Amino acid sequence: MQTDFLVIGSGIAGLTFALKMSEAHPDKKIMVITKAASDETNTKYAQGGVAGVWDEANDSFEKHIEDTLIAGDGLCNREIVEIVVKEGPERIRELIGYGAEFDKTENGEYALGREGGHSEHRILHHKDVTGREMERAMLAKVQAAGNIEMVNHCYVVDLITQHHLGFLVTKATHDITCYGVYVLNLRTNKIDKILARITLLATGGCGQAYRTTTNPRIATGDGVGMVYRAKGRIENMEFIQFHPTALYKPGESPSFLITEAVRGDGGILRNKKGEAFMERYDHRKDLAPRDIVARAIDSEMKLAGTEHVYLDCRHMDKDKFIHHFPNIYEKCLSIGIDPMEQMIPVAPAAHYSCGGIKTDEWGRTSIQHLYACGECASTGLHGANRLASNSLLEAMVFGHRCFADSAARIDGIPFQTGIPDWNAKGTTDPKEMILITQSLKELQQLMSDYVGIVRNDVRLQRAMKRLDLLHTETEELYETTKVSPQLCELRNLITIGYLIVKAAQFRRESRGLHFNTDHPAKSDQLQNIVL
Known part of the structure; x- marks a missing residue:
């Protein structure tokens, strides 16, 4: 198969790119794989x-720029922050033009929320399911486009580069070029090759590297894993954001998110004793940035020997709460908790990767003809900690920027010839899936225990040793068995674990989302960790 533009991932970042390219270049073929x-x-x-x-x-x-820089704790790229903040409102207006609906006040103005780290009310929302509404509007437009092909249930195994043509490719190779991808068609169970003149990675996050996460099961760091194997540059993977308030319900995966907007509307965090504890950690109390709130909750849980704290909404207006947070209200009721009568048990959960595939201001990666945007990318916006509700904004801004830059380059890029078919010779069907499922559990356990909200050098060293063993065992399995999504996702998640630990070991300080008790003070290490 061949396509002019290949988009891997159908979130807001990938769809923004696909839709803009479709409208600007109706003569070009665009394929979106998920x-x-x-x-x-x-x-x-x-x-x-x-x-x-x-x-x-x-x-x-x-004000928005300053809030983002403060949250990022010294590692944001100011130029990128200014680009995203200043171009963001136009991207939101475009989304509204596509049909996305945001909540309004009685007088018809947009109802702007406020979340942790923000100095003003500037969050547009659709009740407590904003992402779902944005996705709905974009998908409707994309599916109506005549030159966008949506390909579901296809798993991308690897990027195709000179490596597959028999050339030696290393980190020092300056002209690594992406020619397309190998994909596992989950319906036929066969591996196909898709050649593309330009490829965009919009593969989302990697929360499934942890035992407790708000991310869906698909968030397995596939884009980052593929780029690292292809010798591309990865940046700042030590900065994994734990959302402070996931609903505490043991055994449920993914964890149900209690949005920060609840605290923005007046929700108060309380410990086992019922004390409002955030004032002891930060003058902004419950609206401090997420890294501070998550560490505060972690501290309170360890002091009390509990597995959760509480979010108190009992004093809030019931009608307003139900109107703004209907999904949360219904979820709490379904497990026997009335937020207007009882406090909600919450605990931190892995939520967002602030690092990822290193890109420039146009979304270009270190691999030619390969772009990245959305959570899988490290653009320089988030620094050491993402400011709440900046992620969807960044995805739209960089989806647009990737479109603008690649559209200007496409005509000078030919299709690569001579790409070999996938070679599965010598492999057999896996005899026991437990070899994959148990390794995944081990990975998630060690990442949660050793590389969580609070870290130290010994924990990181132990994590690396165990990751080395998991990597060896999984690569042996990969070499001898036929490819499956489960095996590929395990490989990618082990790579993600390695990158997080290695970057954390290189950062000899505590900054933003990376807190190491052996290096509790910030240093002058105002640099990004690039692997």
């Missing part, structure tokens, strides 16, 4: 909203 259903993306699970300067009488670009 390993599940079209709407099963990280975007779909985003609750809180999308940040943007909307109320210019009280807000400004400068």
